[in-house]
Amino acid sequence: MTTNKSNPRALAVETLERVQNGAYSNLQINNVITTSNMSEKDVRLFTNIVYGVIQHKLTLNYYVDQLVRHADKLQPWVLALLDSALYQMIYLDKVPNRAIFDESIKIAKHWGHDGIRRLITGVLHTVGRRGLPDLNQIQDPEQRLVIETSTPKWLVEALQAQLGNVRTNHLLATINQPAHRSIRVNRHKTTPSELQEKLVAAGFTVRPSTVAADALVVSHGVAAQSDLFQAGFYTIQDESAMLPVQALPLTGSELVLDACAAPGGKTTQLAEQLPTGRVIALDLHAKKLRKIHENAERLGVSDRIETQALDARRVDEVFADRTFDHILVDAPCSGLGLVRRKPEIRYEKSMADVRHLATIQQAILTAVAPKVKVGGTLMYSTCTILNQENQENVSAFLATHPNFEPVVVPTAHQLKPDRATPELAIYPDDYASDGFFIAGFRKGSA
Numbered sequence: 001m002t003t004n005k006s007n008p009r010a011l012a013v014e015t016l017e018r019v020q021n022g023a024y025s026n027l028q029i030n031n032v033i034t035t036s037n038m039s040e041k042d043v044r045l046f047t048n049i050v051y052g053v054i055q056h057k058l059t060l061n062y063y064v065d066q067l068v069r070h071a072d073k074l075q076p077w078v079l080a081l082l083d084s085a086l087y088q089m090i091y092l093d094k095v096p097n098r099a100i101f102d103e104s105i106k107i108a109k110h111w112g113h114d115g116i117r118r119l120i121t122g123v124l125h126t127v128g129r130r131g132l133p134d135l136n137q138i139q140d141p142e143q144r145l146v147i148e149t150s151t152p153k154w155l156v157e158a159l160q161a162q163l164g165n166v167r168t169n170h171l172l173a174t175i176n177q178p179a180h181r182s183i184r185v186n187r188h189k190t191t192p193s194e195l196q197e198k199l200v201a202a203g204f205t206v207r208p209s210t211v212a213a214d215a216l217v218v219s220h221g222v223a224a225q226s227d228l229f230q231a232g233f234y235t236i237q238d239e240s241a242m243l244p245v246q247a248l249p250l251t252g253s254e255l256v257l258d259a260c261a262a263p264g265g266k267t268t269q270l271a272e273q274l275p276t277g278r279v280i281a282l283d284l285h286a287k288k289l290r291k292i293h294e295n296a297e298r299l300g301v302s303d304r305i306e307t308q309a310l311d312a313r314r315v316d317e318v319f320a321d322r323t324f325d326h327i328l329v330d331a332p333c334s335g336l337g338l339v340r341r342k343p344e345i346r347y348e349k350s351m352a353d354v355r356h357l358a359t360i361q362q363a364i365l366t367a368v369a370p371k372v373k374v375g376g377t378l379m380y381s382t383c384t385i386l387n388q389e390n391q392e393n394v395s396a397f398l399a400t401h402p403n404f405e406p407v408v409v410p411t412a413h414q415l416k417p418d419r420a421t422p423e424l425a426i427y428p429d430d431y432a433s434d435g436f437f438i439a440g441f442r443k444g445s446a
């Protein structure tokens with residue numbers, strides 16, 4: 001199938017087909033944008049259609065099932081075309097139906113045979129005349145929530161059990177809103193107010209974060225394309241992801257283990273605060289370590305970082321007990337807190353994955369615990385929002401490690417005071433950041 005490189009709708013259908021076949025949406029989107037010759041306005045439409053269809057996938061599938069007999073037999077590209085046309089009709093107020101009809105039918109004609117053109121024309125005209133199938137026909141309230149919010153049943157049930165129905169409804173009603181775009185100020189080179197001034201002078205709109213002390217929130221401007229980024233004045237990182245390092249009591253000369261470190265967002269954050277200290281950064285995958293070096297070079301802190309490919313569950317083979325002043329375990333996790341940025345993540349995981357990851361997380365915590373010096377801190381974090389990978393791991397760790405006690409996670413400057421608890425769970429609808437979880441443990445004795 002060949003696509004005109006400047007047609008945002010055709011490129012969106014092609015991209016959606018690839019995502020249906022297992023490709024990552026953010027990588028595909030970046031790839032298409034860099035190789036296409038779309039205008040800025042068309043890039044926005046293309047991105048909006050791809051993310052929008054993925055965000056509303058279960059809702060759109062429901063409509064297609066109601067509107068097309070044997071929808072399960074449709075070829076992936078035909079389904080992607082129907083989904084993207086319906087998405088535009090339902091969710092994009094500013095795009096006239098005429099344009100959606102004409103463009104979709106043109107794509108159907110270009111790629112398909114006449115039967116497909118007739119199918120697409122028929123479906124779009126039916127919706128134009130009679131409106132959409134009514135979601136209230138779905139009798140079971142839980143199934144209705146699954147379809148309305150496009151969230152798999154297992155995840156709806158897990159959230160309801162954890163948060164209750166009211167909070168779950170609020171969270172699911174907001175997961176398709178955009179997350180803040182934020183950057184972390186490189187304290188090794190500048191200060192938040194100085195960088196803010198420089199960015200404003202370069203045409204950006206930025207404000208200090210209410211979540212993390214070293215974060216600025218960018219509402220206008222492409223942070224990854226600025227000369228200030230290339231010169232290492234900041235790194236791109238979510239506000240909530242800055243909190244685990246911010247919560248460590250660093251004085252500047254410590255030896256810190258970052259047990260699950262690539263691509264190095266937190267390794268470099270640690271290094272920026274250790275002028276006379278050192279970070280040992282581990283990752284299971286050797287090829288990911290290169291990214292840590294690239295980031296550290298750009299930020300000017302590479303001489304404070306040592307990397308090593310190692311399974312964190314095997315630290316005992318390499319390091320003596322009580323080697324590190326502090327240890328950070330930013331664990332491999334299901335990543336459900338990133339749902340605003342990676343909308344497909346909710347369809348890719350299952351409760352079995354969550355439980356499997358929880359066993360790995362516990363094994364990592366157990367393996368690294370002896371390597372913390374007495375009086376040092378073991379900081380645990382994930383970018384997920386389910387208790388199974390968070391609070392349940394904390395309870396299991398404390399139950400089996402009586403020599404550790406929970407420490408209050410002193411968070412951001414303006415977080416709600418009632419959040420100053422031993423554990424900090426941030427949900428995506430709290431501050432429009434990624435969902436994150438942080439818990440700290442201080443070692444009281446060997």
Ligand SMILES: C[S@@+](CC[C@H](N)C(=O)[O-])C[C@H]1O[C@@H](n2cnc3c(N)ncnc32)[C@H](O)[C@@H]1O
Nearest residue numbers: 260261262263264265266283284311312330332
């Ligand atoms: C959540 S990511 C870390 C993100 C990183 N801390 C940052 O801030 O940029 C988890 C990382 O753990 C690594 N990983 C997975 N299993 C591991 C293990 N058993 N030991 C060490 N690293 C592991 C993954 O390759 C992945 O890079």
